Amino acid sequence: MKKYFSYLLLLSLAAVWLSACSSGDSVSSDSSPQKHYIADFMVRADAGDGQVTLEWLADADAETYNIYYIEDKNNVYDSLHLPDYKTMQAGTKIQGRLSAPYTVSGLTNGKEYWFSVSGINPSAVESDLGRPAYSTPVGSDTVPPAAPAGVRAQAGNASVTMTWTPVTASPAVTSYKLYCYWQEGISTLGMGEPITINGQASRSYVVNSITWQAGTDAGETTPLQNGRTYYFYLTAVNAHGESSPSFFYSNTPTENPPPAAPLNLTAYNSDPSLESGQIYLNWTEADGVTYNVYYGTAKNVAKSTESLLASGGTEAGFVAAKLTLGKIYYFVVTAVSENGESVESNEVAITPKE
Numbered sequence: 001m002k003k004y005f006s007y008l009l010l011l012s013l014a015a016v017w018l019s020a021c022s023s024g025d026s027v028s029s030d031s032s033p034q035k036h037y038i039a040d041f042m043v044r045a046d047a048g049d050g051q052v053t054l055e056w057l058a059d060a061d062a063e064t065y066n067i068y069y070i071e072d073k074n075n076v077y078d079s080l081h082l083p084d085y086k087t088m089q090a091g092t093k094i095q096g097r098l099s100a101p102y103t104v105s106g107l108t109n110g111k112e113y114w115f116s117v118s119g120i121n122p123s124a125v126e127s128d129l130g131r132p133a134y135s136t137p138v139g140s141d142t143v144p145p146a147a148p149a150g151v152r153a154q155a156g157n158a159s160v161t162m163t164w165t166p167v168t169a170s171p172a173v174t175s176y177k178l179y180c181y182w183q184e185g186i187s188t189l190g191m192g193e194p195i196t197i198n199g200q201a202s203r204s205y206v207v208n209s210i211t212w213q214a215g216t217d218a219g220e221t222t223p224l225q226n227g228r229t230y231y232f233y234l235t236a237v238n239a240h241g242e243s244s245p246s247f248f249y250s251n252t253p254t255e256n257p258p259p260a261a262p263l264n265l266t267a268y269n270s271d272p273s274l275e276s277g278q279i280y281l282n283w284t285e286a287d288g289v290t291y292n293v294y295y296g297t298a299k300n301v302a303k304s305t306e307s308l309l310a311s312g313g314t315e316a317g318f319v320a321a322k323l324t325l326g327k328i329y330y331f332v333v334t335a336v337s338e339n340g341e342s343v344e345s346n347e348v349a350i351t352p353k354e
Contacts, residue, residue: 062119145169158223
């Protein structure tokens with residue numbers, strides 16, 4: 001955990017880093033057809049035996065993805081001193097990936113590696129590189145668990161409810177650690193002490209109290225402050241240690257919170273009523289909301305980075321049409337009320353058939 005302390009501090013530095021990179025590395029600007037932001041390609045790196053498995057957020061403009069990685073031979077990089085754009089581009093390149101995850105093998109145990117991802121659009125234009133993530137491969141008898149996936153942060157009244165998919169590992173995960181930041185406190189290292197959530201069966205936790213290590217609110221904050229944006233990430237813990245961080249998620253508690261995310265999203269491609277190139281999505285219906293459907297052709301769809309397929313429907317269920325046969329599609333659904341839009345549902349992947 002030597003570098004996780006500054007994991008979300010980097011959010012405030014991302015724009016500065018992007019600006020610095022653009023001075024001499026042909027990085028995009030607002031007027032460039034390559035326009036992307038650092039946060040578009042959050043990368044997660046899970047250590048294995050002589051390998052590292054990468055996950056990254058999908059991007060609606062990307063048709064494929066490139067992976068770059070380097071070894072930190074002199075141990076000169078950390079979360080506040082990232083490898084620069086040119087250094088990453090000069091490293092090993094793996095191109096043409098359609099989606100996460102991807103496992104980089106042939107690595108040396110005990111050596112630290114840094115990884116970054118870019119997107120390639122249909123015109124073969126490459127985006128900026130995403131903020132690098134690091135990992136250190138370890139021997140097979142000490143491989144830590146993977147980071148939690150499916151993490152969501154649902155705003156409530158003076159609280160945020162975190163949900164995630166339990167991590168499968170051997171030995172079994174015994175607890176999770178939830179790390180919290182607040183927006184205005186990032187510049188003063190306003191990070192809360194990690195909250196330990198015991199039990200592998202856990203998949204939901206209501207955050208209504210945080211003890212801050214630093215910043216103007218040092219001490220205990222109970223309840224959370226409405227109108228303040230909080231950032232969160234999770235790690236999983238077993239007998240081999242603590243995982244890498246999950247993707248980070250943020251939300252802002254409010255007196256009138258948006259609805260909860262739709263539950264139990266499922267996808268079907270074999271219903272007799274479906275035509276060629278169609279799939280059917282279904283979820284548990286709720287009262288007083290409409291629904292937005294988002295999709296992508298790569299894993300880890302987020303409403304902030306992906307394509308809106310449909311909006312305004314008041315009933316559960318949607319038929320997506322004119323999809324490419326044999327191609328994998330990924331979907332999430334959100335609920336919308338007068339108080340705003342929920343976080344994403346669980347993600348489903350499906351391939352349309354004839």
